[in-house]
Amino acid sequence: MCHIGRLRSIRKIRHATLLTQRLPPGRSVSASQHRRNFRGDRVTLRGRLTAAFLAVVLGPVLLGAFFVASTVASVDRGRSTERLAVAAATVRTAVDALCQQLRAAADAVALTPDHASAAGQVVSRGLAAAVRVTDQAGRVTYATPGSPPAPWRDCAAATPAFGPVSALAVRVDLRDPAGVGLGAVAAAQPVDPAFVARLAAVTGVAVTLLDGAAAPARVAHTTEATGVRDAVLAAAGTVDGEAVTETADGRYVRRVGPASGQPLPLVLSVPSDQPPGLRGALVGAVLLAALLAVAVAWRLARVTTRPLVELAGAVDRVAGGDLGTRVPVRSRDEIGRLAGAFNRMTRETGSYVAALTSSRDQLRGHLAVLGDTLASTHDLQRILRVILHSAIAATGARAGAVLLLDSAGVLVAQCTEGLDGRLPADDPPDAAPLRVPVGAGVVGTVAATGEARRGRIEPSEVPAGEPRCQTYVAVPFAAPGAAPADPPGRGAESAARPGDPAARPGADPAPEAGALGVLALYDRLGADEFDDDDLRTLRTFAGHAAVAVDNVRVHEEAQRLSLTDPLTGLWNYRYLRESMRREVERANRFGRMLSVLALDLDRFKQVNDTYGHPAGDAVLAEFARRVRGEIREVDLAFRQGGEEFVVLLPETDARGAAIVADRLGAAIRDTPIAVHGHGGTPVTLRVTVSIGIAVYPDHGATGQQVLDAADDALYTAKDAGRDTWRVVNARRTPPVREIPVPAAAVSPADGFPRAGTGPAPPASGAAPGEPEPCGAAPDAARAGPAGGASSGPHPPRQTRGR
Template sequence: MCALSSDLGDTSGSTTRFLLICDSIASNRWEDDVTLRARLTAAFLAVVLGPVLLGAVFVGIAVATVSDQRASERLAAGADNLRAALAVTCQRLRLAAETAALLGDRPDAAQTAVGRGLARAVEVTDGGAVLATAGDLPPRPWADCGAPASQPAPSGFAAISASVDVLDAAGGRTGRAYAVEPVDSTLLGWLASASGVRVSSLADGPPPTAEDAAIVTLAKGLMPGATGTTDGGRLVRRLDPQSGQPLALAVSVPAPDVQGLYAVLVAVVVCAGLVAISVAWWLARSTTQPLTELAQAVERVADGDLGARVPVRSQDEVGRLGLTFNRMTREMQGYVQALTASRDQLRGQLGVLGDTLAGTHDPDRILQVILQTATAATGAQAGVVLMLDQSGAQLRGQVGEGLAGLDVAELRLSPGEGLLGTVAASGEPMRGRVDRDGPVLSANEPRCVTYVAVPVAAPTAGPTTGLEPHTERPPAARGVLALYDRHGFDEFDDADLVTLRTFAGQAAVAVDNVRVHEEAQRLSLTDPLTGLSNYRYLRESLRREVERASRFGRDLAVLALDLDHFKEVNDGYGHAAGDAVLAEFARRLRAEIREVDFAFRQGGEEFVVLLPETDADGASVLAERLGTAVRRSPVLVVSAGGSPAPRRIPVTVSIGIAVFPHHGATGAAVLEAADDALYAAKAGGRDTYRLASGRAGAKASAEVTPGAPKAAQPPRQSRGG
């Protein structure tokens, strides 16, 4: 029932759209609500757990980064403190060396420095001989605290030392005093206590512990000042000797341990996930239960039971959907009956509509009415009509309906191009879906999903209703009528195709009638020999232009022209040559006047030109230019006797000029005044022009040339030559 109702068009509006939704839901079993429930659960979990997971990852990364940064900062601070502690040690050793040097002449000088705790060993030398020692002197080499930065101490030391010169009473150097501090666990422990980090020596020799061995091995592989991490989880930095820091050392701190934090974060995420899954499942179940009931009711409607109802338990969106469904089912029977009667009535009126449109003479209006009626009959959302131009080489947009953002007047297609061009070239109708049936739409065509397109062809040119026997000869298409996208997203059917072809046939007949009428109208107002307007159109145009000039207070110049001695041309060269002269004169006349001017053949060799908004001076300029153009080049006419050389026939023209309202108050009066001026031009010797003088009824005319005497008006006579 849903499918049947949606096929009846868009008259019922929202009812049809709702029924299409019903049909879509009823096409699946109601058990599929489990899938919807799963989708809702997944969506809720994505919304809830997504930020939780992202937050947990962010916290883990942030904590790890901060821990690493704090460990690095602690390591850097320990290195700075270590350098300061070594500087203090070097100052203490220097003080011890100075004490020994000052007491150098005393046997207990070295022991005094050691006894005061300034150094753990002292040595005083005189030249190459050792004068005194105190404490346990470690083996050389010793790292010198006073070594310059450009000359760092070697790494294979056993102690650090500070030395000063021993001077005699005269200030002469007699020897040197050394204060020594062995590099052992005592010194390294004191440095670690002073710096707050673990200190390991990089001197040659076995490290005291396995952990120190791992630290020393890693540090020796690092660049100076670089940082690394041991397998035991300690952050290590290498410090090479420099000025004020004579030792090669490695400082280390424990690497940050964030495993416990990660375990807590994982536990939090798991708990949040369990809670979210429970809430999501409950929410999805409470949401899909009314939809399950609605799907069951829709199935009943699809089977023809319009009495199906949905229980409404809430006033939310689902509840309102149930209320709407119940209201729709109550009204559906009446809508179906009304739509069926409306469609049958609409199809019955197509013949009457075609007869009515065939009697009009405005092709655009005819096509617009046909297109609007076709869209209403088929329920289409949009449509367009394209017609072939006179050459038959291009389809041009004529009228459109519902084409938002598309200028139909700019639509141009070649036969065979896209959907519309294919229909025009083949003469065969097409319907279907673009994505399934094709063809590929041209870039200039309207965009659509479904379509039906038929050629605009007269009934005698081929099938137009689908009921006639098929012929091999394709119809002679005048254009294409196409409709797009039925309301309700349904495809066009065979009934729509028959309806549209009937419209297209009526459109072709009506357009042909208009063209025949226009051609007959044109022939009735046009001289067939010269292509100029004839005397019948002259009277209508003169009346119209006189009214316009009178309304706006403008001048209207009228020129009466007559070819001189034209009878001699007919007698001497034949009527065929005379016709050629008349046609050539008409061509030259059209070339000299403006687009807004009018040229007429009044009869025989007599012509009339109307010049809107032109005074006597302007008309005189045109008359002079036209006389020159005619006089300058004889007309070439092929001889009737078969002579290969064309004959040159000289031609001149006499012109009379009158201007409304100066020479007449009506069109007839002005034309008569121009005719009188033409007689004066002929009497004055021909091949010239005269301007009428005086008001209406005056019989005098004057030559326009300044200073020339006015010619007397001769008695009226025939203008045959």
């Protein structure tokens, strides 16, 4: 319909109305005022662009300079640390070699009886600078000339010496052949500036020998320059163990010893390999890059913001209602394309606003016609489709559903659109599109509270059983005239009362009084949330849906009441005639049989005369209930009038009808009916029923003929003593040529027409075409072949049939 397509323009009309309203004189925005607003009171767009460009350019420059400086420093420290480690290893090796040499010299002197001669040879060969022999008491018995002064530092000592070290020595015990100690032999090598210089030459680093005092440390001998000696000594005092530290002037310092095998307290240092002036060069490069970046950024920002200022001024004029504003296109870049798009937008908006303004009243008229149309039709599915499609078009939703409350209090989707792929993946293919219990999830809560809801929800938080979405809006609708739900914000008045079911813990939520269903929409186009305008629009469509659904249900209820008996709930005589015609046509079309039972309560007038009409009505209602409990779901039961009833048994032969008649008679006869007589006195009545049976097409060519035949059989049962059933005699073959009928519709000779392959031989003692006696009918029916309604359970439910 053309008016449905116009619903998409509702939101645009509202915006167009605002555009067509001109600002009053004196309220227009001038270009200069816009420039001031565009530039801002604190930071202009040009300043922001300049700052952004500087951040983009100077950021990498600063990071690069920092990276270069840190990398150079790290590489320099690594190399210096490695040099110091190699030098420390070299010092340990040199001192250890010297100590081994002194030990060999001392051993040679100790093994020779002539200690003086051996000591002279050791000194002359340079194996030791001095040899000293002592007795057990420690007195010197022999010493080579020119021995260094005490104290001598033993090579095996691992603790710091207290005082200066003048020589390194190795002491060897002196024993006689029996192993008795005679004294000791010590070989020594002086530790002097020459010794320290040799260590510096071997290691390639500056070496300083401390005097051994704990604190403060003093220099005994060193190869350091005079200008850095104090700095190296201060740095060495801050180092624990053999860690590497750095002085203020860029030298790396490490302590070595004293330790086992190297008892001298030494300090090693190397100068930094970092190029001089590197940091200054990096700072200068960064400053130069910053100046260049500022100049370029200012120029680019100025060129970029000038067309934006013009465009912003044009936007302000359009907002003021001047849709004839145009922006000059100065280039073909993005700004130029933006200006061209703005010019096209203003032209199209002007024409569109004119069209929408002229069609606004027409659209309102179409909405009124739409409401009248939806309220007047009785095709519920068509109504719901039109309402849902119109609501989706008006709000810009991607999907939606109309859910109605069923008899079990569950919301069931009657009409959906766009829900493919949104329902839970574990639903079976044949399941209903959407079923939501009242009070569960978003839709169930709306139905329970009667309050509309809208909002945004994460796909992972969508309630179980509801469509996956990001935004939603749901509006309940109730029957016209139902009490509206309490508005939010009423405080204690809107809370559940203590006596209400909803106030009891664990009580199932109930739908709002008069509630019919919920209209829900999902995922508005553009990923925006549904707003209050959408909510008001959806309330309008929900109102139409409520009126339409109520009209349809009222129409269906009126139709049901016109076809049912109000006392017994069975179908009435009007529906009997329609059903008889339909079942006869079906039997003709498929070559099947149709059995008709005419039932009449025996001596029912005495019940009314004795106990009153209320008791008679109770008997009729109970009789109808028992009839419904004994027939199949496809069978139809009717109240023809008074105490007369009719039952139609589709696809049932005479034998099956006899079995049903026998079962109905027993159901009425075996259990008395309790009623209230005059004055409310309880009375138990024994009621019986007489039944006449006729079968189409054996007992009549039309539905009315079969009904008349069943009525004749009923009177035959009455004449036979009541509380029994009779089958009407087979009608004689008319003196006309008939069309052959399939074997399934041929009655056997025993008088019971039934489905079969051909006529059966007559029963013993019964003439062909003569009905079986009443007394033999129950046993014969129970022992006869199964067919039609002769076997199987029968659902106790009355339906309309097909």
